Amino acid sequence: MKFRLYLTIAAIAVLALQPILSQNFLVEANKRGYDKVEANLLEGLKSDNCGLKISSAYYLGEMKSTKAVIPLMEMLRCNDNIDARIIAALSLTKIENARGIYMVKMGAKFNDSERIREKCDHFYKAFVMKQYKETNYSIAGTVNPVNTVSLNN
Numbered sequence: 001m002k003f004r005l006y007l008t009i010a011a012i013a014v015l016a017l018q019p020i021l022s023q024n025f026l027v028e029a030n031k032r033g034y035d036k037v038e039a040n041l042l043e044g045l046k047s048d049n050c051g052l053k054i055s056s057a058y059y060l061g062e063m064k065s066t067k068a069v070i071p072l073m074e075m076l077r078c079n080d081n082i083d084a085r086i087i088a089a090l091s092l093t094k095i096e097n098a099r100g101i102y103m104v105k106m107g108a109k110f111n112d113s114e115r116i117r118e119k120c121d122h123f124y125k126a127f128v129m130k131q132y133k134e135t136n137y138s139i140a141g142t143v144n145p146v147n148t149v150s151l152n153n
Contacts, residue, residue, distance in 0.1 A: 034063070037063070038060070038063060038065050038067060038068075041056045041059055041060050041063070041065070041068070042056070042060070042065075042067060042068060042071065043056075044056030045057060045060070045068070045071045045072075045075065046071075050081055050084060053075070053079075053084055054081075054083060054084050054087050057072060057075060057084065057087045057088050057091050058087050058090070058091060060072065060091055060095075061087075061090060061091025061092070061093075061094035061095055062091075062094065064094060064095050064096070065095065066095065066097055068091070068095065069092065069095060069097045069099055069100045072088045072091050072092050072095075072100065073088075073092065073099065073100060073103045075088040076088040076089050076092065076103060076104070076107060077103070082113055082115055082116060085111075085113070085116050086115070086116060086119045089103075089104050089107055089116070089119060089120045089123050090119075090123055092104050093123040093124070093126070093127050096127070101124070101127060104120050104123055104124050104127075105120070105124050107120035108120035108121035108124050
């Protein structure tokens with residue numbers, strides 16, 4: 001019970017600091033070399049340390065690492081920790097790979113955990129909405145022509 005509480009507190013802290021950590025992390029990744037950082041994070045996914053596994057999955061999603069798609073799909077499907085599976089679904093959505101998106105979509109329908117189904121559904125719907133906005137509004141901030149009102153009348 002205490003482990004779950006500590007894990008929840010750590011997850012909230014990471015999410016609260018996400019914008020700052022993500023920007024600093026990506027700048028550092030560019031300095032050291034994307035490939036080395038990606039390789040280390042992929043090794044982190046294989047770790048027995050749950051916190052390392054979750055943070056590696058999160059940052060691979062931030063980096064949009066296509067090499068991480070298969071390990072993240074396995075993590076979503078097979079991991080014992082529900083929080084790790086949720087982070088895997090989030091990262092697969094951020095990477096925007098067709099196989100990963102399909103896995104998240106299927107997770108929303110068929111996962112054995114209600115909580116994971118809800119999160120997968122949320123991530124998939126957010127992805128679809130983002131794709132819809134990108135295809136229907138080519139320039140950010142433009143007004144949809146259907147909803148415009150003529151001021152000349």
